[in-house]
Amino acid sequence: METPQAAHRIAVDCMGGDMGPSEAVAAVAIALKEGLVGPQDHLVLVGNEEILRLLAREHRIRLSANVSFRHAPAIIAPDDTPMTAMKGKKDASMLVAVEMLKAGEVDAVVSTGNTKVLVGAGTIRLRAMEGAERPALAAIMPRREGHFVMLDVGANPEATPEHLVHNAVLGRIYAQSALGIADPRVGLLTVGTEEGKGGDRINRTHALLKAMGERIRYVGPVEGFDVFGNVCDVVVTDGFTGNIIIKTLEGMVYMVRDLVGPKVRYNPVYLAGGIAMFPLLRELKGHLKPERYGGAPLLGLNGLVMKAHGSSNRHGIASAIRLGREALEAGAGRRMREELAAANAVIAAHPAA
Amino acid sequence: METPQAAHRIAVDCMGGDMGPSEAVAAVAIALKEGLVGPQDHLVLVGNEEILRLLAREHRIRLSANVSFRHAPAIIAPDDTPMTAMKGKKDASMLVAVEMLKAGEVDAVVSTGNTKVLVGAGTIRLRAMEGAERPALAAIMPRREGHFVMLDVGANPEATPEHLVHNAVLGRIYAQSALGIADPRVGLLTVGTEEGKGGDRINRTHALLKAMGERIRYVGPVEGFDVFGNVCDVVVTDGFTGNIIIKTLEGMVYMVRDLVGPKVRYNPVYLAGGIAMFPLLRELKGHLKPERYGGAPLLGLNGLVMKAHGSSNRHGIASAIRLGREALEAGAGRRMREELAAANAVIAAHPAA
Numbered sequence: 001m002e003t004p005q006a007a008h009r010i011a012v013d014c015m016g017g018d019m020g021p022s023e024a025v026a027a028v029a030i031a032l033k034e035g036l037v038g039p040q041d042h043l044v045l046v047g048n049e050e051i052l053r054l055l056a057r058e059h060r061i062r063l064s065a066n067v068s069f070r071h072a073p074a075i076i077a078p079d080d081t082p083m084t085a086m087k088g089k090k091d092a093s094m095l096v097a098v099e100m101l102k103a104g105e106v107d108a109v110v111s112t113g114n115t116k117v118l119v120g121a122g123t124i125r126l127r128a129m130e131g132a133e134r135p136a137l138a139a140i141m142p143r144r145e146g147h148f149v150m151l152d153v154g155a156n157p158e159a160t161p162e163h164l165v166h167n168a169v170l171g172r173i174y175a176q177s178a179l180g181i182a183d184p185r186v187g188l189l190t191v192g193t194e195e196g197k198g199g200d201r202i203n204r205t206h207a208l209l210k211a212m213g214e215r216i217r218y219v220g221p222v223e224g225f226d227v228f229g230n231v232c233d234v235v236v237t238d239g240f241t242g243n244i245i246i247k248t249l250e251g252m253v254y255m256v257r258d259l260v261g262p263k264v265r266y267n268p269v270y271l272a273g274g275i276a277m278f279p280l281l282r283e284l285k286g287h288l289k290p291e292r293y294g295g296a297p298l299l300g301l302n303g304l305v306m307k308a309h310g311s312s313n314r315h316g317i318a319s320a321i322r323l324g325r326e327a328l329e330a331g332a333g334r335r336m337r338e339e340l341a342a343a344n345a346v347i348a349a350h351p352a353a
Numbered sequence: 354m355e356t357p358q359a360a361h362r363i364a365v366d367c368m369g370g371d372m373g374p375s376e377a378v379a380a381v382a383i384a385l386k387e388g389l390v391g392p393q394d395h396l397v398l399v400g401n402e403e404i405l406r407l408l409a410r411e412h413r414i415r416l417s418a419n420v421s422f423r424h425a426p427a428i429i430a431p432d433d434t435p436m437t438a439m440k441g442k443k444d445a446s447m448l449v450a451v452e453m454l455k456a457g458e459v460d461a462v463v464s465t466g467n468t469k470v471l472v473g474a475g476t477i478r479l480r481a482m483e484g485a486e487r488p489a490l491a492a493i494m495p496r497r498e499g500h501f502v503m504l505d506v507g508a509n510p511e512a513t514p515e516h517l518v519h520n521a522v523l524g525r526i527y528a529q530s531a532l533g534i535a536d537p538r539v540g541l542l543t544v545g546t547e548e549g550k551g552g553d554r555i556n557r558t559h560a561l562l563k564a565m566g567e568r569i570r571y572v573g574p575v576e577g578f579d580v581f582g583n584v585c586d587v588v589v590t591d592g593f594t595g596n597i598i599i600k601t602l603e604g605m606v607y608m609v610r611d612l613v614g615p616k617v618r619y620n621p622v623y624l625a626g627g628i629a630m631f632p633l634l635r636e637l638k639g640h641l642k643p644e645r646y647g648g649a650p651l652l653g654l655n656g657l658v659m660k661a662h663g664s665s666n667r668h669g670i671a672s673a674i675r676l677g678r679e680a681l682e683a684g685a686g687r688r689m690r691e692e693l694a695a696a697n698a699v700i701a702a703h704p705a706a
Contacts, residue, residue, distance in 0.1 A: 116545065142608075143608065144611060154544060157544050157550070157551055157552050158552040158553075189597060190593070190597075191507060191592065191593055191596040191597060192469065197510070198593065199511040223597075223600055224599070224600025224601040224603070225601070225603055225607070226604070227601060227604060228604045228605060228607070228608040229604075237597075239544065240543070240544055240551065240594065241593065241594050241597055243544040243577065244542060244543075244576075244577040244590075244594055244598060245577070245597060245598060245601050247576055247578045248577040248578070248598050248602060249601060249602065249605055250577070250578055251580060251581045251582075252581060252602055252605070254578070254581070255495075255496065255581040258497060259497065263636070269629050270629065273625075273626040273627065273628075273629030274626065275626075276622050276623065276625055276626030283616070
């Protein structure tokens with residue numbers, strides 16, 4: 001006997017990515033073909049409907065009850081701000097998708113578009129979920145063994161201790177659905193693991209997380225080099241630090257690629273060496289799985305918003321659809337509200353000194 | 354006609370490094386032999402004098418007017434804190450070296466020892482220089498072309514806008530002596546380059562740096578991926594963010610090494626490929642120059658304290674001696690006091706709203 005699955009409705013903003021709508025539509029085709037969404041689920045392709053219908057035909061998407069279109073002609077540009085976009089581009093695919101989420105027409109939105117506008121519009125239109133005050137962007141990153149969740153990587157640069165505790169709660173529940181870890185270990189990112197280091201904000205956050213006891217598997221403060229070890233599964237930080245970390249890491253990866261790449265290409269000995277090592281690089285890439293975890297949810301809003309990297313290809317976007325669907329399937333939103341309420345009770349019982 | 358050089362006196366804490374006193378003494382031999390210090394300069398080897406004299410003989414250090422010894426039998430352990438060390442280990446080589454600096458017996462200290470204790474003891478015993486409030490640890494990091502200075506990487510995790518402006522002034526003068534850049538470009542690390550992003554602290558710092566006009570070549574806010582480009586020569590941040598950045602970057606480098614290294618060693622095809630590419634790796638290492646910039650000064654104190662990485666070999670420690678000597682030669686301390694006074698005048702003229 002099979003339990004009937006709940007139907008999850010996901011709007012895919014198809015116009016926002018650097019690679020154009022074709023990759024987004026291809027991602028929908030992958031999601032349907034590979035069963036990343038269930039047979040009861042429904043995907044709405046949001047964007048220029050004429051173009052999207054053409055692309056859907058090209059990618060052999062069967063126009064069934066699983067797929068529909070929503071016309072939204074405008075496109076958010078890289079230099080748009082939340083304010084310029086929400087004032088002048090109400091008919092942009094990203095904003096139409098967010099409005100569908102607000103209206104309850106869908107349960108989640110996936111977008112590759114401008115992060116600032118997505119965070120701003122998501123926060124303003126959807127508002128924080130009950131018990132939270134600010135959303136947090138949660139990235140999945142590789143470590144020696146497996147992956148970990150880091151949040152916030154850019155939604156709320158001025159996080160209070162209470163916000164950081166909320167991030168811990170949200171990140172823990174997300175790690176359960178995204179990484180399949182039953183009881184994820186939570187660490188607080190700071191500059192030294194002795195108590196009393198890192199300043200008042202970290203100390204108060206540390207005290208509150210400890211006070212949560214069994215409700216959260218808090219392993220204590222962690223340092224920058226701990227995150228790639230097997231110390232914790234959820235790294236809690238503020239959106240200022242987290243954003244700078246992921247951009248600096250990305251910058252270093254690109255720097256090494258730029259320094260090494262041309263030399264390998266133009267030197268036959270290096271090229272031969274590189275070709276010999278290709279399976280290793282592929283294995284390394286398989287280990288790091290950049291495309292398996294191509295989406296970062298904006299957690300703590302009334303409705304699930306998944307941000308995929310602007311440069312995502314079809315696999316990255318498909319992975320964001322999958323991660324969003326898994327969070328919906330796990331009832332993450334309801335569980336986050338419950339756990340935020342419990343955390344807020346602990347916070348209220350431990351007022352700041 | 355030669356101008357007589359000023360004599361610079363540098364105390365080398367020989368007992369603190371992971372690799373033991375032999376590397377520190379070898380570093381002194383290199384500094385003398387390769388002319389990293391001038392003929393008028395003087396190096397004091399601080400530590401267990403009996404051992405140091407033996408090692409000096411082994412490394413063929415000529416016992417001239419350029420070299421002397423200071424006996425200090427105790428050693429700071431990795432788990433010492435500033436308090437345990439300053440209470441119980443007054444005769445530790447690191448603390449004796451700091452006291453020599455305080456007493457005016459030397460002009461700079463080089464140490465590979467426990468960073469926390471060095472920052473703590475340096476701050477408490479030497480005190481902030483006139484015009485500064487807190488010291489900042491300044492690291493030199495590689496980018497696509499050349500290197501840049503980032504500060505603070507861990508001395509002051511709770512920096513105010515005023516501290517960040519001081520960091521800009523200190524980092525600029527250090528970049529002049531360490532990187533040989535006449536008018537270094539200064540950037541403020543944040544999460545978005547539009548004005549108004551990054552919170553009140555960043556906004557006020559940005560306004561103050563702009564108000565300094567010609568005194569500092571401020572290029573504006575920079576993001577995490579900008580630092581490895583050719584955008585600015587001095588990256589200003591707080592000791593919380595900066596410390597987490599360098600530790601995360603270091604952690605990622607070690608992770609990739611751990612993932613790739615064993616596979617290359619135990620697979621003959623990969624090993625052959627690796628050997629073919631060895632000159633490239635050497636060239637890359639030559640470009641990144643990890644040992645050319647092996648020291649990070651603790652800037653803004655009464656006296657120059659150079660921290661070398663705990664795992665530094667002789668070349669890393671020798672580089673810290675050289676960087677310290679270059680800063681002394683450039684009159685960095687006097688110039689920092691002058692520029693801090695000018696910066697504080699700008700701060701006073703622009704009170705917080």
